[in-house]
Amino acid sequence: MSLLMIGCGKMGGSLLTRWATSTDHKITIINPSLIKAPKGVTVTQTIEELYDQRFDIIVIAIKPQLIETVLPAYRNHLAESGCIISIAAGYSVSSxxxxxxxxxxxxxxxxxxxxxxxxxxxxxxxxxxxxxQLETAAALTDAVGYTHLATSEDELDRVTAVAGSGPGYAFEIARCWIESAIKLGFSPQTAKDLVLNTLGGSIELAMSSDQSMEALRDSVTSKNGTTAAGLATLMQDSKLETLIESTVLAAYERALALR
Ligand SMILES: NC(=O)c1ccc[n+]([C@@H]2O[C@H](COP(=O)([O-])OP(=O)(O)OC[C@H]3O[C@@H](n4cnc5c(N)ncnc54)[C@H](OP(=O)(O)O)[C@@H]3O)[C@@H](O)[C@H]2O)c1
Known part of the structure; x- marks a missing residue:
């Protein structure tokens, strides 16, 4: 299949790297400032360079704010039985x-x-x-990890708030944790190694276990021990739970506003 990706920045580039090696699609990217791409990928900077080519799949990977001005010009580059795949956060199918x-x-x-x-x-x-077409798209998402098939657009926006924006939450939580280790006297590098390996190991353990998060948490918490002391502060007045809940809700509300 022929695939055109419009925009190839952080996210588009991440997808492209995997797609270029794990799919047989003939990939073209268009990005004004881009000159390098994985082997086998055609790079263009302007729409004129596409001449009269039509693509089976057009992937929109530019910022949502640009779609209105950029996308209409690509209408004639979509094959008759082609499909559009947009990765833009919040931007609705009807838009x-x-x-x-x-x-x-x-x-x-x-x-x-x-x-x-x-x-x-x-x-x-x-x-x-x-x-x-759905099968082809699912093969593309499977190539970059885990795929969740959403049955409504609202569900997709809710996944955005939980998982799409999730790495940002994870990096910020890790940053705070690393800062606290530095304050306890560790060098920045040691603090980073301690925290990221603890997080990575805990996540791998949780993913390989049938136990709930509560059960896993309790399994590492002895009465009057150090973890119990730490958790008593972390869980005090459910402040953390409320904070995470409002974080995810704020991201969902933003996705709704972008529709
Ligand atoms: N980053 C994430 O974690 C993430 C997660 C999920 C979804 N998304 C979605 O992915 C999309 C891209 O986000 P991003 O983080 O990858 O942004 P980004 O790094 O800024 O990438 C956007 C790219 O689009 C290019 N571009 C700008 N105008 C263009 C045009 N007229 N034609 C073709 N390319 C053009 C930009 O090139 P220049 O740099 O030369 O302007 C840039 O390389 C957004 O809609 C976002 O909502 C991002």
Whole structure:
């Protein structure tokens, strides 16, 4: 299949790196400032360089604010039975349809660990997408990690708030934890090694276990021990729970505002 990716920055680039090696699609990217790409990928800077080419899949990987001005020019570059896959946060299927007409449109919400094949992507397809188009799109998201098939666009926006924006929350939590280790006297490098290995190991253990998070937490907490003392502060007045809940809700509300 022929695939055109419009925009190839942090997220588009992460997907492209994996897609270039794990799929047979003939990939072209268009990005004004980009000159290098993985082997086998065609790079263009302007739409004129596409001449009259039509693509089976057009991936929108530019910032949502640019879509309205950029996308309409690509209408004639979509094959008759082609589909649009947008990775833009919050930008709705109906907003895309307003710009390019009634087409098969999918929204994919990946997250940054896609770069290392450990991403989480939600996939939502409008009713014009065929089962084989959905299968092709799911193969693309499977190539960069775990795929969640969303049954409504609202579900996709909720996945965005939980997983799409999730790496940002994870990095900020890790940053605070590392800062606290530095304050206890460790060098920045040792603090980073201690925290990231603790987080990484705990997450791997949780993923390989059938136990709930509560059970795992309790299994490492002895009465009157050090973990119990730390958790008593962390869980005090459910402040952490409330904070995380409002963090995810704020991201969801932003996704709604971008629709
Ligand atoms: N980053 C994430 O974690 C993440 C996660 C999920 C979804 N997304 C979505 O992915 C999309 C891209 O985000 P990003 O973080 O990858 O942003 P980004 O790094 O800024 O990438 C956007 C790219 O689009 C290029 N571009 C700008 N105008 C263009 C045009 N007219 N034609 C073609 N390319 C153009 C930019 O090139 P220049 O640098 O030359 O301007 C840039 O390389 C957004 O819609 C975002 O919502 C991002």
């Amino acid at each position: 895309i349809e307003k710009l390019i007409g009634e087409q098969a449109v999918m929204r994919v919400m990946p997250n940054l660990p896609a770069q290392i094949g450990r991403g989480v992507s939600a996939l939502y397809a409008n009713s014009r997408c065929s089962p084989s």
